[in-house]
Amino acid sequence: MSEAEFGFLRSFLLHQKSSILNKTKEFKVQQLSDGGQVSDDAEAASRDLSMNMSIHLHERDRQSLVQIERALAKISSGTYGQCESCGERIEFKRLKARPFAALCIDCMEDQEDPRHILN
DSSP states (O other): OOHHHHHHHHHHHHHHHHHHHHHHHHHHHHHHHTTSOOSSHHHHHHHHHHHHHHHHHHHHHHHHHHHHHHHHHHHHHTOTTBOTTTOOBOOHHHHHHSTTOOSOHHHHHHHHOHHHHHO
16 A cells, blocks of 8 residues: 555544544534423424434444544554455555455455355
8 A cells, every 4th residue: 555545544534533523522412402392292203213313323423433443543553454354455445445444355255254154
């Protein structure tokens, strides 16, 4: 992987981290402001549905943040872009699509293969 490609991925990860942290702040503000009274059952149901969706999205972002932090730690340790299973380099094309990928394509396919699960 070239220095430019490596720099691109590092910048992308940092941008994603910042974006998630900003959404987390917005989520906390929303949680504090949603304490008002509702006028009817339909409004209460709508608010509950909206809150459940927000919580789900927040949890997904939190999981992504953990993966991003892990990838940034790998950058610091010099192991970023190395497959955790076989040790081979993960192609830039895969890292560009999924910057916190821990496995190369071959190992990921092996892991997802139903025969692999049975073994």
